[in-house]
Amino acid sequence: MCSRDCCSGPGGSAKSGNTCTDRKNAKAVSVEKIIPTPQSLLYPYEVIQEIADFIVKGSNMRPKIGIICGSGLGSLADIIQDAKVFEYEKIPNFPVSTVEGHAGKLVVGNLEGAVVMAMQGRFHFYEGYPLAKCSMPVRVMKLCGVEYLFATNAAGGINPKYSVGDIMLMHDHVNMLGFAGNSPLQGPNDPRFGPRFPALVNSYNKELINKALEIGKQMGIEANMHVGVYSCLGGPTYETIAELKALRMMGVDAVGMSTVHEVITARHCDMKVFAFSLITNKCATEYSDKKDDEANHDEVMAVAKNRQKACCELVARLIRQIQASS
Structure with a gap:
């Protein structure tokens, strides 16, 4: 077994390049050097352009x-x-998306007079994809001509005022993956996409949020709409009681496993962002032995199915207003 100091000490890789010595058995062992590719180089500009041109x-x-x-x-x-x-x-x-409820299709067509591009299924960090790959389609959208990003997600409600089936318009986020040093923008920056140090203040377009709230009133669902803070955790496990309590103390209203890195990528390339969470379960913030308090994916899918009509109408009406004002 190669010791921790073997390759840095005398006779280690500093001298022998790609071999280290098993000091017990005095045998030379070939060791392959693996240099991780920075996330920003996984999909360089030319590859993104090729995908966009194809679409x-x-x-x-x-x-x-x-x-x-x-x-x-x-x-x-x-x-x-x-x-x-x-x-x-x-x-x-x-x-390719591997999660139930994500069809794995890209749809381009017309909606309320505007040409739109919709992803039926996104990519998640917990699937084993690095964040740059999870948010890569946002850059494809940009090079296809997209100016506005609408990001939706199913989320657990931490705010006790939220009910299952409510819609939370996102006006800010807490990037827990970023706290751990993970970012879709890691690595060398390509200025053709955006600046090295993008600002994320006001990432969520206030004008679109206000328009959505007005649409909610017209639809008669204003009592089931909120404006709040979302946080993305890595998953695929649902959160512990202690984690949920900590998030609530930080001002988080809803939690999920997506969206934040997509928003970061969209703002990096100067897209206007509108995002909302459909609250598909209430997060348990007190200890209990009841199985009913545990979140599960079947519940998420069932609630989303029941509320999809209202979500579709909200998106369609908002697109209609954007198109009318352009």
């Missing part, structure tokens, strides 16, 4: 609005007209 050529459309459909909210893409559908596995250099 624009294949659809013969340049989308203005990008939509990321969260768990169980894939029906957002089903209301798109004159749709051109691309399966992820048939798009060059595109990952």
Whole structure:
């Protein structure tokens, strides 16, 4: 067994390059040096451009609005007209979604007079994808012509005032993965995408939030709409009681496993962002032996299915207003 100091001490890799010596058995062992690729180099500009060109050529459309459909909210893409559908596995250099409730399709077409591009299924950190790969489709959207990103997700409600089925418009986030040093922007920065140090204050467009609140009143669902703070954890486990209490003390209203890194990538390339969480379960913040207090994916999917009509109408009406004002 190679000791911790073997490759840094006399006779180690500093002298022998890619071999180290098993001092007990005095045998030379070949060791392959692995240098991790910085996240920002996983999908360089040229590769993103190739994917974007494939989609624009294949659809013969340049989308203005990008939509990321969260768990169980894939029906957002089903209301798109004159749709051109691309399966992820048939798009060059595109990952494949592995989670139930994420169809793995990219849909380009017309919605309320605007050309939109919707992802039926996103990529998550817990699937084993690095954050740069999870948020790569946002850069594809940008190079396709997208100016607005609509990101949706299913989330657990921490705020005790929230009920299952409520919609929380995101006006800020707490980036727990970022606290641990993970960012989709790690590595050398390509200025063709955005600046080295992007600011994230006001990441969520206030004008779009206000328009959505007004639409909620018109739909008669204002009592089930909130404006709050979202946090993304790595998953795939749901949170512990202690973690949820800590998040609530930090001012977090809802928690999930996505969206934040997508928003960071969108703001880096100067896209306007609107995002909301569908509250699919209430997070337990007190200790209990009851199984009913435990979150589960089936519950998330069921609630999303029941509320998808309202979510689709909210998105459609907001797109209508954006298109009317442009």
